[in-house]
Amino acid sequence: MPIHDQGYQRYAGSRASTGTAWQVIARAGIRTVLAERKFLALLLLAWAPFLVRAVQVYVAANYAQASFLQPKGETFREFLETQAVFVFFITIYVGAGLIASDRRANALQLYLAKPLSRWEYVAGKMAVLLTLLISVTFLPAMMLLLVQIGFAGSLTFLRANLYLLPAITLYSLAQVLLASSTMLALSSLSKSSRFVGVMYAGLIFFTGALFQAVRGITGASWLAWLSPSDALEQLGDAIFRLPLRYELPLWAAAAVVVGLIVASGVVLERRVRAVEVVS
């Protein structure tokens, strides 16, 4: 019977290259969420507007009487605006517990005791949210463009509206980055995912209500900077080359969106630490 050496042995397995650990967190997070039936139902529901638009494109391409349904550049903007509702719910469903649950279970210390940097941890968590949000914004919008080309049987629409490719990419990116970074920052502030969800809903609805109230009182729409959602809408109008809906300067709208993303990064930098110093 062989006697095995029970002394110290060097690890002989393969090592993941540095900087790729975030992929493990992202994969695990996405797999966990996709295993939930309720979430799959929400995801399916989020694709319903795509189906409606696809039918619209089909009818417009095949029936001359329905030519008024022809898609325009504006159609894609409206589509992404509709998807904002699903972005909101998916962000809360998936994002509220991303860091809060780890903080509640004191798992942050365990994560960061491994060969994983704080930023890899944040990147992994953010990748979960970004992937799922892109799947309901950028992906269906691009698919819609392809559906239009397919049903029309020509590239005429795409050639005439070539700006749609960068516009969809840029606006979707702004939409999902704003939602993900804000939610992650809020999630790092609390141990209760429910509280995080309410804070996020509060941020979106309260700032919106505040802006509408101020607008109702003063009649001035330049105060749209009060509401990040409205600032994003203003930015979206500019990206899609549409008339701006508010008197808010474009730089101010961009500053609100970028400022919130940067502020979220600062919050994450301060809150995601292996050791919490309690005074």
Next chain:
Amino acid sequence: MSEPAARPAPLSTAAAARRVFELSFGEMLWSRRTIFMALVVGGPVLLAIIFRIVEAFGAPALRVNGARVAGGSVFGVMIWMLYIRFIVPVLGLFYGTALMADEVEDRTLTYLFTRPIPRGAVLLGKYLAYLACTSLVVLPSVMLTYFLTVPFAQVASTFRSLVLDLALLGAGLAVYGAVFAFVGARLKRPLVSGLVFAFGWEQLALALPGYLRQFTVAHHLQSLVPHTMPADSTLSAIQGLFRQTTSVPGALAALGLLLVVFLWLAMRTVARREYVLEQ
């Protein structure tokens, strides 16, 4: 042989609820959540302060189409857009869903359920504590907003409408709290369902003609508002178009019915449901 000591009579539901209320009220009022609530209700007060300062300097910001905006109108807009549409549903959702979910998450439900009191009384006591706590924070903020926006000369003529506002906000907190207490007691993920109800279903139903609006809390609550409904967005313009107000007794009866039914359902759920505490 001495007779065994007589067991004390079990507490009635009302007496037990009072004990739970006494325990929960202090906990609820002096918690971090009250800071969140104070921030939310501080928004209108801050806006009112800015209004008062701007008005004191006679700035043109408060003139729409050249006409000066009256303080009473400003107060009306704030009641509609900040309190009725946002603060009351969000606080109802936040606290209502937390009544049982907090105890489950903190794994402290066992301590309450092992007391010799009816299980339903636990929810009832916590619900009453929520109502007292939110009323104590929300209603003074309405008073402050009122006295900051409405000039003293108009106080006598508009005081009745202030009392009405306070009563209907109290009713709103009570009914939304009962609805969300049931949602929190019944569902595992109450926040997303609650948000869908408050900011999805209710907004949609109010914009549709027919009887669907009868199945919302907002419709009955809005029937009691003494101020003109502002049309700040497309959705609220559509809601205004299809707006049918119920008579005051009808609205009060509907709100009372919703309150009793949902509170009873919530108590029944707590009494019958087996809560599994996650390890």
